[in-house]
Amino acid sequence: MSEPTEKIFTVSEYIEILNTFLKREEIKLIGEVSQVQKAVSGHVYFSLKDQNSDAVMSSVIWKGNYMRCGINMEVGMELVLTGHPQIYAPTGRFSFVADTIELRGEGALKKAYDELKKKLEKEGLFAPERKRLIPELIHKIGVITSREGAVIHDFVNNLGKFGYRVNLVDSRVEGQQAVKSLIEAIHTLKKKDIEVLVIIRGGGSLESLQAFNNEALVREVVNFPVPVIVGIGHDKDVPLVALAADVMVSTPTAATHLINRSWQEAYAKIGQMSQILNRVVLGFKRIYADLELSWSSLLDHTAERIEAVKQKIAFAEQTIKFNDPTRQLKFGYSIVRKGGKVVKNVRGLEKGDSLNVQLSDGDVESTVDRVTI
Amino acid sequence: MAKKESKQFKDQLKEIEKILEWFNAQEELDVEEALEKVKQASALIKLSKTRLKEVENEFKDIKREIEGE
Numbered sequence: 001m002s003e004p005t006e007k008i009f010t011v012s013e014y015i016e017i018l019n020t021f022l023k024r025e026e027i028k029l030i031g032e033v034s035q036v037q038k039a040v041s042g043h044v045y046f047s048l049k050d051q052n053s054d055a056v057m058s059s060v061i062w063k064g065n066y067m068r069c070g071i072n073m074e075v076g077m078e079l080v081l082t083g084h085p086q087i088y089a090p091t092g093r094f095s096f097v098a099d100t101i102e103l104r105g106e107g108a109l110k111k112a113y114d115e116l117k118k119k120l121e122k123e124g125l126f127a128p129e130r131k132r133l134i135p136e137l138i139h140k141i142g143v144i145t146s147r148e149g150a151v152i153h154d155f156v157n158n159l160g161k162f163g164y165r166v167n168l169v170d171s172r173v174e175g176q177q178a179v180k181s182l183i184e185a186i187h188t189l190k191k192k193d194i195e196v197l198v199i200i201r202g203g204g205s206l207e208s209l210q211a212f213n214n215e216a217l218v219r220e221v222v223n224f225p226v227p228v229i230v231g232i233g234h235d236k237d238v239p240l241v242a243l244a245a246d247v248m249v250s251t252p253t254a255a256t257h258l259i260n261r262s263w264q265e266a267y268a269k270i271g272q273m274s275q276i277l278n279r280v281v282l283g284f285k286r287i288y289a290d291l292e293l294s295w296s297s298l299l300d301h302t303a304e305r306i307e308a309v310k311q312k313i314a315f316a317e318q319t320i321k322f323n324d325p326t327r328q329l330k331f332g333y334s335i336v337r338k339g340g341k342v343v344k345n346v347r348g349l350e351k352g353d354s355l356n357v358q359l360s361d362g363d364v365e366s367t368v369d370r371v372t373i
Numbered sequence: 374m375a376k377k378e379s380k381q382f383k384d385q386l387k388e389i390e391k392i393l394e395w396f397n398a399q400e401e402l403d404v405e406e407a408l409e410k411v412k413q414a415s416a417l418i419k420l421s422k423t424r425l426k427e428v429e430n431e432f433k434d435i436k437r438e439i440e441g442e
Contacts, residue, residue: 295439303436306429309386313421316389320414323396325404335404342405 015089022085029081036073058095068179069101070215078104082177102176109206113213125222126243132227135195136262142194143168144185151202151252158256162263167192173201178211186220196227200252203233212239231255329360346371382424389417
């Protein structure tokens with residue numbers, strides 16, 4: 001049996017293995033900036049040292065990440081770096097590669113916040129005249145927040161049942177590392193069909209809300225194609241992203257109230273209108289009932305009148321028939337006329353006079369033979 | 374019913390009534406005059422009956438329209 005062969009690495013192979021191992025875990029490192037070199041390329045090379053010892057770590061932050069962090073690095077700043085160490089193969093130099101840098105200490109944070117606020121204010125990014133109105137009766141909502149935690153549940157639970165379509169993009173919301181995640185989420189929703197963007201998170205200290213005081217993020221919000229509502233709980237200093245938003249609310253629940261309001265108002269109006277409509281319909285029904293009644297009484301009255309006239313005429317017809325002298329002819333009476341005039345007595349009649357005698361079924365022309373009284 | 378026709382109809386009915394009153398008032402009937410009145414009344418009754426029939430038909434049409442709605 002032969003001895004196992006001992007593996008012999010080349011320098012580059014070994015550095016690669018070491019770098020793979022070193023990259024496995026994200027590390028947070030705190031220290032004071034003791035030296036800064038900003039290269040033409042935009043990358044920033046700096047040294048971070050302990051405040052109470054001489055230990056120094058060579059560090060670098062690449063241009064993109066540096067820009068995103070919105071910190072103008074200076075010697076003496078106390079920073080927290082998030083990243084991993086790395087050995088640079090061509091020189092064998094060990095350095096810390098920071099993905100994010102954040103200011104440490106309320107004082108430094110406050111100073112940075114005030115400076116940036118002043119700068120953005122001067123640019124007019126918080127000006128009321130550039131605020132857009134939240135459209136009414138919206139139903140396509142983009143939401144950026146952490147999928148974990150109570151905030152999204154509060155938001156969903158308080159959002160009324162008005163047929164909303166919520167497009168949620170999960171994002172980190174804590175610390176400086178959240179900036180990258182938030183910007184990516186904004187880019188994702190920029191491509192979606194939404195009517196309003198809602199950025200929400202629960203309350204926190206200036207330190208935990210650092211990401212929301214980031215210049216790059218503020219500019220993303222300002223330039224977002226649809227109105228933006230920002231609901232971030234805060235203590236004293238309003239996050240700059242909230243100041244830049246079209247509407248700023250103090251809590252995620254308040255954001256839902258804002259969105260629900262136009263729907264609730266519309267429903268209230270519909271309710272009022274339907275009440276009015278009901279009253280109108282009832283009124284019409286009553287009028288119709290009255291009309292029907294009056295129509296029917298009018299009809300009845302007219303029918304009675306027609307019947308009365310009909311009876312009157314019938315009565316007249318009967319009376320006339322009864323009084324008609326020719327009716328007597330059937331009983332054997334006759335009407336005698338002389339020269340067209342009815343003869344009522346023999347006076348004035350003479351022998352030879354022509355008389356017309358009307359009987360029930362015809363006339364007889366006759367001549368007087370003799371007159372007797 | 375047009376106004377003119379309505380008036381005519383009313384006048385006809387009044388005329389008939391007058392003739393009836395005349396008959397009622399006669400204690401002794403003058404045959405000559407009675408024959409003339411009968412002639413007048415018969416003509417008026419005929420006209421009135423025709424007009425009443427028209428009115429009745431119009432009324433039936435209206436009633437049918439209202440009740441059909």
